[in-house]
Amino acid sequence: MQKLGKVNLPEGKKIAVNLGFDFDSSSVWMESYGKVSPVYTSRGEFGAEVGVPRILNLLDKYDIKSTFFIPGHTIDTYPDVCKEILARGHEIAHHGYVHEDPTDLPIEEEEAIFVKGLEALDRIGVKPMGYRSPGFDFSPNTMNLLEKHGIKYDSSLMGQDFFPYCPAPCKVNFDKGNEFGEPANLVEMPVSWYMDDFPHSEFIMTRTGMKPQSQIFEIWTGTFDYGVENVENGMLSVAMHPQVVGRAHNIAMLEKFINHVIDCGAWLAPFAEIYKKIEF
Numbered sequence: 615m616q617k618l619g620k621v622n623l624p625e626g627k628k629i630a631v632n633l634g635f636d637f638d639s640s641s642v643w644m645e646s647y648g649k650v651s652p653v654y655t656s657r658g659e660f661g662a663e664v665g666v667p668r669i670l671n672l673l674d675k676y677d678i679k680s681t682f683f684i685p686g687h688t689i690d691t692y693p694d695v696c697k698e699i700l701a702r703g704h705e706i707a708h709h710g711y712v713h714e715d716p717t718d719l720p721i722e723e724e725e726a727i728f729v730k731g732l733e734a735l736d737r738i739g740v741k742p743m744g745y746r747s748p749g750f751d752f753s754p755n756t757m758n759l760l761e762k763h764g765i766k767y768d769s770s771l772m773g774q775d776f777f778p779y780c781p782a783p784c785k786v787n788f789d790k791g792n793e794f795g796e797p798a799n800l801v802e803m804p805v806s807w808y809m810d811d812f813p814h815s816e817f818i819m820t821r822t823g824m825k826p827q828s829q830i831f832e833i834w835t836g837t838f839d840y841g842v843e844n845v846e847n848g849m850l851s852v853a854m855h856p857q858v859v860g861r862a863h864n865i866a867m868l869e870k871f872i873n874h875v876i877d878c879g880a881w882l883a884p885f886a887e888i889y890k891k892i893e894f
Contacts, residue, residue: 616773617780617797620847622891628842628879629776630849630888632803633680633872634769635669636746637661637696637856639688641713647818657857662692665860670702672865676872681884683709683746683769686734696738705884707744708735708765715748721755728759743886746770746853750805757783757798767889769803769851776841776848778803778892801892803851803885808833810853815864827867835874842878849888 621630640658644650673680682699684706689696699706710716711730719727735742745760747770760768771781780797787793807813814825814833834852841848852871859868875882 615782615794615797617782617894618774619778619780619801619892619894621778621849621888622893623847624881626879627881629838629845629881630891631838631875631880631882632769632849632851632885632888633673633678633854633868633882634746634851634885635680635682635854635856635859636709637666637682637684637688637699638709638713638748639685639691639857641685641687641710642748642855644687644712661855661857661860662688662695665856665858666695666699668860668865669856670699670704672869672872673704674702676876676882678872678882679703679705679884679887680882681705681707681744681886683707683744684735685709685713685748686711686731687713689734689738693738700738700740705744705886706735706738706740706742707746707769707885708732708742709746710748713748715751716753716756717749717751719753721753721759724753724755725759728763732763743767743889744769744803746805750807754783757781757800761798761800765800767801767803767885769805769853769885771802772804772806773802774804775806775837776845776850778849778888780894801889803849803888805851805853806837809837809851811858811864812853812855815861816855816858827863830864831867831871834871838875838880839878842880
C-alpha cells in the first residue's frame, strides 16, 4: 500500500504549504470542454494577460516562491509570460500538452503527448521535476511513464491530505478486494478538489461554481488550521488557476489566505523545495 513520508520543516515552521498554479490558459476549454469560441478563449487569455501578472506581483509582495504547472500549449502560445514566471524565481512543472485527460489513452498516445509537453518545456529551458495530470487523473500507465521520464514527484492523487507518499498501483477488482502493488519510486504531493479554486469559483454552463469568497476562505483556512493543530511534519497543496484566482475578488481572498498561513507558521515553498525535505 502507500509508503508515507514526512516533511523535515525549517526550524520554527509548523507545516509546509505549496501555492500551485495550473496555468492552463485556453487549453482547458479547448480539450477538457471542447470550447473554442472567442468567449472561452478570452477566459484563457485573461489568465495570461491579467491573472499571471497579478499572481506574480502578489507572490513578490510576500517573497513567496511557488510552482506553476503549465501545459505545453500554453508555453507555445505565451512563451514570454512563461519566461517571466521563471525570471521571478518560480518552479515550472509538467501539465500535459493541451490539457489532455490521460485516463483512457493508449500508452503510445499518452507517452507521445507527455514527450510533446517535455519538448515545449525544453524550449524555455525547463527540465521538470514534477507533474500534475490535467483533471487530476491517471491512466493505468501514467505512473510508469512518469518514472521512465525521470519525474521525481506528482501532484494529482488524493490518497492523503497532509502527508507526501509513494503511491502503490491498485488493481481494481469487482469480484474480490482490490490488490495493491509495490509503492512507486515517485513522491505524491496529494491534492483535493476542496483545495482547488476551479470547482468553487469558475462558471461552467450547467455547473455554476460561483461561490462567495468567504466560503472558499473558510474551507481553505479550516483545512489548513486542522493541519497546523493536528499534524506534525506535514504539508498542504493549494491548486489554483490564473484565470480563476486572478480575478479581483479571488486574488484579494488569496492575499487574505496568505496572511493567515504566514501568521500561523507556514513554510510556503515550491514543490521542488518541499521534495528535498521529504523523509521516509
